[in-house]
Amino acid sequence: MASDPGRRGPLDGVPLLGARHITAGERWIFSAGFNVDPALTSTGRIDSELADLRRLAESGARVAVLSHQGSHRDNSATALDHAAAHLTRRLGRPVRYVPENASDAAVRTAEALAPGEIAVFGNTRHHAGEERNDPDLARRFALLGDRVAVGGFSKAHRAHASNTGVLRLLPGHAAESLVTEVRFLAPWAGRNDGLSSAAVLGGRKPEKTLVGLVHAMRSYDLVVPGGVVLNTVLRALGHQVGASDLGSRPDACLDAVRKVLDTPAKARLHVPRTVWTAPTDGGRITGAARPTAVADGVPADHAVVDFDLEPWAAESLAGADRAVLAGTPSRYLDGQVRSSDAVLSALSRSSGRTLLLGGDTVAELPWAGPVSTGGGSALELLATGTCAVLDALHDNARAGTGGHGPADDDVMDGVST
Incomplete structure (x- = not known):
């Protein structure tokens, strides 16, 4: 079924921050997605919020920024002082860093912000309840302001306390970064039988x-799995994968792949004949990679680190009218570049549209074309036409969660993906 250009768009009916008049002294929570490492390897997820933060500050708003980096589950959550320092440099105004975000002291700090002042509060993922969308934690976050601007498209697919949770309590608006990403992704969204398509x-x-x-198996013509996706596909097909990485939810992913393989699909699935395997210890490569026939299986103490792209798949990628690359296909930063380089080479020969998705993908791979810092959120939007934050903003608008200003009825019309 071809996409319907007349269907309702994901932002229809959602109040936009860019359309709202900001009054000096208003208290705003800005829900961002500053999932950027302290070395600031790639700052796109911070820089995408600069225009809205600058407008809020110049209009005299008092802004409490809530964001995350890393995860509570694997103890990788770090402080966000590097984000505050980067904002200070880019905005040309002091941006405070407040290590806490749900304590009484944090609330008092937010209440004491001066008009035009911005403060980045502590990493929301220091709390176990953030990723569980704990309502009590959301209530604590909601005390930091009177209304919410939701950016952070990279986490728009996650129903967390600092984005969808606070939208149950305070009036919400879509920040420009969210609106821009949704509109930008339109050419790659939906199924269109008139265009050849590929997903890596x-x-x-x-x-x-x-x-x-x-x-992708339902909507694209070619799907090339790599990384954990490939390892799971090989396992589902009955091949031995040794010590290959199967990700954080191996059972759920294996079940999903088996269902995909048992269901008629539009796409042709690329399964390589040869993978490259290396001895590993705790996920770390400890020896040289070698070619291994998939049919022979991966030795128990080895892991798949790369694969050979079949020539027919390379030609299909080069001829695709639109293509999406989400997630690095190989252990690229460990020097395993065969499949990634082959995919990028094929896509560079294409005259169609190619998009790279995800912060890690964009940071790791040499690509000068269109990119989106949203990985999972972009995939969900392309797959379903919506995501958790958009659903929450729609619910928020329908519920009339208080605080409508003079321009709050200005909404996005006719944005269709």
């Missing part, structure tokens, strides 16, 4: 399988 899915995150692979 890699990396480690389970949504590349649970959302990306499941959707």
